[in-house]
Amino acid sequence: MIVTGKNIKRGLGICAVTMVAAIAGCKQAGSGKMAARQDSLPAGDTIMSCTSNLPARFAAAASTDTIVASGKSSYTGMVKIPAGDYQMGASDKEGRPDEYPQHAVHVNGFYMDATEVTNAQFLEFVKATGYITTAERTPDWEELKKQLPPGTPKPADSLLVAASLVFTPPVKPVALNDVSQWWQWVKGADWKHPEGPGSNLKGKENYPVVQVSWDDAMAYAKWAGKRLPTEAEWEWAARAGLTNQPYTWGNEAVEKGQPKANIWQGHFPDQNTVADGFARVAPIRSFAANAYGLYDMAGNVWEWCADWYRSDYYTQAASKQSVNPIGPAASYDPDEPTVPKRVVRGGSFLCHASYCASYRVSARMKTSPDTGLEHTGFRCVKN
Structure with a gap:
């Protein structure tokens, strides 16, 4: 994966092996204006939407076609989530537009990993299958150009390299509508080197695996005899039996009492007081589980869901109760209408x-x- 120059145009309607924009941090919501949090913040304060607005790039293809289930699938490390009905979406005025309207959902019971998949677990998968993640794959220009608009110029060979996005905090306050101030494409960054080639996983076997694409997550799930959660399953599990509460632990503000999740404290993105004990990713089980026994359903790392993302999906789903919904048939993000996207949930250390x-x-x-x-x-x- 690489950052391409301004002379590289985005492809239209191109599949995941081609040039797409990366979601990495936050840009101004909507049509470029910041969306003010209604009735809860003083005038001038804003809530930002973590959406994509980084330079386009080429990505190498990844496929689950050669992945075979290990045959060792078990419920070890999972917790049973009961069936139930709930109102999916924001019940207060804190949400973004795509969290409304609330709509009735029923989900059957299922099992969910108590924690995020760890480096140790992902390593076992890689050793068993020889799988190479998206971030480790060098783009093949001869293959890529077949799927790009005619005349798309070839980027420099020095740019056609395996890379991934690494959080690089600025040394002073910056405008929050320019994500390039704190995200950088780093050659050699991947799941084994999450902060770039100078980093490694020594002593981090019990940390969540990161720098994995949706394709990588799907490949692991197939091998493990599992699957990714639907967005509806994920929210139901995060709510843990609570009705219309804003957080997985209830309604107490995240800043009050003991640290409840691995998030950013201080002034974003240049000063982190590390009040929760972690400047970046935290080991699994570092914070209390919710009522269902699930850890880190808030903060630490974003979690892939199975669903395509559509900004208006909740409006479409509001007319009747949805039973085990699997999301829309296709993706649409008005901020980047040519880039198909999947849902991620739970927030992160940022x-x-x-x-x-x-x-x-x-x-x-x-x-x-x-x-x-x-x-x-x-x-x-x-299941």
Whole structure:
């Protein structure tokens, strides 16, 4: 994956092996204006939408075609989530437009990983299958150009390299509508080197695996005999039996009492007080589980869901109760209408109340499926 120059145009309607925009941080919501949090913040304060607005890039293809289930699938490390009915979406005025309207959903019971998939678990998968993640694959220009608009110029060979997005905090306050101030494409960044080639996983076997694309997560799930959760399953599990509460633990503000999740404290993105004990990703089980026994359903790393993302999906779903919904048939993001995206949930260590309060149970974001990021991982479910 690479950052391409301004002379590289985005393809229209191109599949995941081609040039897409990466979701990595936050840009101004809607048509470029910041969406003010209604009735809850003083005038001038804003809530930012973690959407894509980074330079376009080429991604290498990844496929689950050669992945075979290991045959060792079990419910070890999973918790049973009961069947139930709930109102999906934001019940207060804290949500973004795509969290409304609330709509009735029924989900059958299922099992869910108690934690995010760890580096140790992902390593076992890689050793067993020889799988190479999206971020580790070098784009093949001869194959890519077949799927791009005629005349698309070839980028420099030095740019056609395996890379991924790494959080690089600025040394001073910056405008929050320019994500390039804190995200950089780093050659050699991948799941084994989450912060770039100088980093490694020594002592981090129990940390969530990151820098994995949706394709990578799907490949792991297939091998493990599991699947990715639907967005409806994920929110139901995060709510853990609570009705219309904003957080997986209830309604107490995230800043009050003991640290409840791995998020950003201080001034985003240049000063982190590390009040919760972690500047970046935290080991699994570092914070209390919710009532269902699930850890890190808020903060730490974003989690891939199975669903395509559509900004108006909730409006379409509001007319009747949805039973085990699997999301829309295709993706549409008005901010980037040519880039198909999948849903991510739960927020990350970069979430802050003034910027990206996505540790709320109804908060939803979207990411192109071939994108790896330092703050994105996943967990699996099983029927």
